[in-house]
Amino acid sequence: MVEESKGPYKNGFTATNDASNDPELVFAQLLSLGFEEPLIRKALKLTNDQERAVQIILKLQQDQEKGSFPIQKEIINDVKEPQIETAQNTETGAQGAERVETFKMVCLVRTDLGMGVGKIAAQCGHAVVGAYKNLVKANSSKWNEDLAKWESTGHAKIVLKCKSKEELTALYESARDLGLNTYIVKDAGRTQIEPGSLTVCCIGPASSILIDKITGHLKLM
DSSP: OOOEEOOOOTTSOOOEEOSOOOHHHHHHHHHHTTOOHHHHHHHHHHOOOHHHHHHHHHHHHHHHHHTOOOSOHHHHTTOOOOEEEEEEETTTTEEEEEEOOOEEEEEEEESTTOOOHHHHHHHHHHHHHHHHHHHHHHOOHHHHHHHHHHHHTTOEEEEEEEOOHHHHHHHHHHHHHTTOOEEEEEOOOSSSSOTTOEEEEEEEEEEHHHHHHHHTTOOBO
16 A cells, blocks of 8 residues: 655654554554654544644644643643553453553664764664674574564664763663663774774663663653
């Protein structure tokens, strides 16, 4: 199916016109665009249309920067993740709500190195490839399961800011302690930075809930 472009919007994001307004699918698509999960949940409380959700998220981002929230607070404060209906009791046919679990991969980029945009892109590429090679080499059933779920839900890749080598290595160790797939890039130093510099740490793919325990406080690049 050919998708019709509905952007790009002023911050570079582009929405697509999909025939489905399934909240779970729209949630995954918005996450893959790099939007923060709390803002996605707020937008999906108001609409299941992807294009409209993007507009709401962009407005919320502007309001956050200004410190104002014109959208009704009682709606915003009561936001939950999109839910799907599942049969919890097969005997009675009772219906219950199951939380939608999302999966993502994050790249943590050191901002103190002053790398250019092209250098950052290359380093993130190294990190993602390295993390994927880890998965293939380890052949862990848990990691393979996370990989399959990540690929089936839009394979979201989020790039976050990290302020120092010390913070980067601390987050790397925290991710390892949680049993997450990790890879950290040590640059050869051919351009811009010193040889042996630790530039980017890739974590995942894994459950967004687990990753956010480690990186939830970091800001987007």
